Amino acid sequence: MSAAVRVALNLVYLVPGETGGMEVYARELLPRLAALPGLELVAIVSRRAAEDRDAPWNGIVQSVVAPVDARDRKQWVWGEQRHVPRLASWVRADLVHSLASTGPGRLAGGPPRVTTVHDLHYAVAPEAHFGLRGLGMRLLVPAAVRASRRVIADSQATKDDVVRYIGTDPGAVDVVHLATTLPPADFPATPEPELRERLGLGERPLLLSLAAKRPHKNVEGLIDSLAQIPVERRPLLVVPGYETEHEATLLTRAVERGVSEQVRFPGWLSRADVEGLWRACTAHVFPSFYEGFGLPVLEAMARGVPGACSDRASMPEVAGDAALLFDPSEPQQIRSTVERLLSDDELRARLRSAGLARAATFSWERTARETARAYERALGG
Structure with missing residues (x-):
């Protein structure tokens, strides 16, 4: 990227210690993205995430707080549809990246959007989500995808699902694999x-x-x-x-x-x-x-x-x-x-x-580089 691009990262979903793999994704991706030239990152976080002072969204990158408790699903949805576009505009972001399969819909306004879709459980394996969560994902994931200029899929299999079930142009979906981080060699594992x-x-x-x-x-x-x-x-x-x-x-x-x-x-x-x-x-x-x-x-x-x-x-x-x-x-x-x-x-x-x-062929540095390329494509580069 020839000029610095300011990216607002939608993390309002994140409750530290309670969000599983999507929290790992954020914690590992943010420092690697921040290390890339040409990017300026601003994390939009919930009140609970803001309390985690050691997290990368509170130290490595600038953050702003959306007034929501992400444990309450209704507040999470409201935060994404109302506060994320508002705060992204306020920090003058060029782009919003939602990291957890859902994000602002078309009518929410704000900067152009990229959404990472981790899976389509609601369509392929509906028994994966219990009760209202499954219904919510059935509505929210397609809305976020259709409002995005680019979609990032964790795998080719997920890309194929996005194309099949949501009808997305395959040319608008980038496959960006995840990675894993091992503990240090001297980590005290239980004998x-x-x-x-x-x-x-x-x-x-x-x-x-x-x-x-x-x-x-x-x-x-x-x-x-x-x-x-x-x-x-x-x-x-x-x-x-x-x-x-x-x-x-x-x-x-x-x-x-x-x-x-x-x-x-x-x-x-x-x-x-x-x-x-x-x-x-x-x-x-x-x-x-x-x-x-x-x-x-x-x-x-x-x-x-x-x-x-x-x-x-x-x-x-x-x-x-x-x-x-x-x-x-x-x-x-x-x-x-x-x-x-x-x-x-x-x-x-x-x-x-x-x-x-x-x-060894999977790395978070590679994930970050390919994510940055998706940003470039979303902005017409």
């Missing part, structure tokens, strides 16, 4: 013996799945596949993460399939505990029916953890040849894949090496 004792993991090989407890993540399929493995060879499946209303269904499924003693749902764990599980597990399996990107697949590869994942949506795009693929609707396929991972030392070594090489 395996402590984890096994505290979480009741016993002595079996550990099969890790960083899949949220929601229907489209297909943890049921993983439980069904586990039941097909003879008990003497059966690993212990660990599915950490926050509790959802779907967890009771999963617990019942484990009991019905006779594998409740070999399944653990330890709930939300500290970063040290999660890193300890990454280091302790024999393999990672991600059986989701639909993902806009599938970050856990990349996280496993980056750590040298052999893995397998669904052959649907974006997951083959992320995995390349560095993970085994299976049909998530076929528990027998999942079972045979898991058994291969557990029993074949040479296979795990190959996947470990291939995963590290594959993960």
Whole structure:
């Protein structure tokens, strides 16, 4: 870009510690964008995000506060439709970038817009969002996309969904992959013996799945596949993460399939505990029916953890040849894949090496550069 472009970043959705992958996206992308020449960034944040003084939107870049509590969905929507265009105009932004799939609609006014769409769960996997949230996304995501000069999609699979379900011109959608950041080498991960004792993991090989407890993540399929493995060879499946209303269904499924003693749902764990599980597990399996990107697949590869994942949506795009693929609707396929991972030392070594090489091709610096190019295109460059 030949002249500095002022970009207002729409972060009114963000509640620190409660926004999951979209918070990671903001925290990792902002410093990299700020380091690029020719960009001036202003973050538009909610009141709660403004209280996080150590966050990049309060230190690395200038920020302005929208008077909303993003925990209240109605305030979030009002903030995007009313306050984001107003504040973006006030700071004289050339462009507004909304980072969380929703944003100001056509009638909201303000500067030209770019929107990052992470997935189209509401259309492809509507069971992913419970209640009114699903209905809201069905209205808000298409409105934001249609009001944007450019759309950024996390994957080619998501781009294809945006074109198919919203009718967007494919030439207006840029594919910009995400990345992952590993902890430093001296990060104090919880030792395996402590984890096994505290979480009741016993002595079996550990099969890790960083899949949220929601229907489209297909943890049921993983439980069904586990039941097909003879008990003497059966690993212990660990599915950490926050509790959802779907967890009771999963617990019942484990009991019905006779594998409740070999399944653990330890709930939300500290970063040290999660890193300890990454280091302790024999393999990672991600059986989701639909993902806009599938970050856990990349996280496993980056750590040298052999893995397998669904052959649907974006997951083959992320995995390349560095993970085994299976049909998530076929528990027998999942079972045979898991058994291969557990029993074949040479296979795990190959996947470990291939995963590290594959993960090295993804970086937040690349994500930032390609995002900046989308800005340029949006402004006619």
